[in-house]
Amino acid sequence: MAAEIRPLRNDDEFAKHHFISDYAFNASRSEESAARRSTYYDRDWCLGAFDGDDLVAGLVIIPFEQYINGATIPVGGIASVSCLPERRRGGFVSALLKQSLATMRDAGQPLSALYTPHYSLYRKYGWELANRIIGYSFPPKPMKTRLPQPPGSFRRIEPDDWALLDALYTQQYAARNGGFVRPERRWRHHVVSDYAKGQRDAAIWSNAAGEPRGYAVYHQFTRSTPSSPIPEIVLRVDDWVALDGEAYSAILNYLLGHDLSARIIMLAGADEPLPDAFAEPTHLADPPGAWLGAMLRIVDVPAAIAARPALPQADGKSATIALTDASAPWNAGAWRITCSGDRISAEHTNAAVQLEMDVCALAPIYNGYTKPIDAARVGSVRVYDASALDALADIFATSFTPFCPDDF
Secondary structure, three states: OOOOEEEOHHHHHHHHHHHHHHHHOOOOOHHHHHHHHHHHHHHEEEEEEEEEEEEEEEEEEEEEEEEOOEEEEEEEEEEEEEEEEEOOOOOOOHHHHHHHHHHHHHOOOOEEEEEOOOHHHHHHHOOOOOOOEEEEEEEHHHHHHEOOOOEEEOOOEHHHHHHHHHHHHHHHOOOOOOOOOOOOHHHHHHHHHHEEEEEEEEEEEOOOOOOOOEEEEEEEEEHHHHHHHHEEEEEEEEEEEEEOOHHHHHHHHHOOOOOOEEEEEEEOOOOOOHHHHHHOOOOOOOOEEEEEEEEEEEOOOHHHHHOOOOOOHHOOOEEEEEEOOOOOOHHOOEEEEEOOEEEEEHHHHHHHHOEEEHHHHHHHHOOOOHHHHHHOOOOEEEEOHHHHHHHHHHOOOOOOOOOOOOOO
């Protein structure tokens, strides 16, 4: 029987959708967990794969907006992709992912993002790595900042004060590339708490003039180590912002004050100058851990390109690409990508093709994660006219390497 892919119709289907996800990811299947899920996932975000009346697989499409070059672009965040084990390899997840693309296109979400350890699976459907996260780990006691602790003050923040954090977050990330706009629900359920479970600590730093300039959201936990019978304390920084050098020093010194912790863990983007802020960066884990972050997909080529501003060097540049897309055939064909001022457009064309690629290759070029010349070097772009590589690099240039501090 062919799978029927559709939204959920009632709370019973929502509960089954929740069960399948928690079963697949070995999460709690308690009533409390199910109640929490409804606070951070809406039922109408869910798609289900049905075999007759039986729900056998599902996923969630979370509505986000992502900052790219100063614009906010709608993104469908794919999460909770799961299937009952006895129904695996029946084509249900494949059908769900393909239908999700049409659903996002109809909803006006020209981009899609997801996190996964199974990169090869999602590459088959057009998602590609387009983000890198750097993990820094260091002991607090021997660390010192290059700039001394500046005058100013800290204020502990409760969840009801999330807007104070958001004002600082927006100042930092709206000018960068890859972060999500965070509504109140996101702050409450995913930043100052972990999927609506448990409250994290948060503190804002204000300078001597009383201006808020940075914050840290964090939690501490204990873990056993093979070398000691006493568990060690670890402080994990879940989210942080520093708008200037004083804020950078203040936030780091605040964290270093938690010196009963054996380790502090901070995550950052590839552009983050964290090692430069310490007097002796050799205490950082050597080398810092680098792991691959969110995957990105172009859902609707002309809409995604029109929504994305360009930097000044793109003005007057153009390139013609041939694109293949097995899962979203509306993206396939030859496209003329042109920039005028800071606006980019893509139109179908019969002109000679300069570059050829699969939709996977386009996403990390689009958000500035991969340079076109590097994509050609690894073979994901076929080159017929090398001048188009430089043109595409200018058209999709970014001031910052993509970094998304939110998981989902």
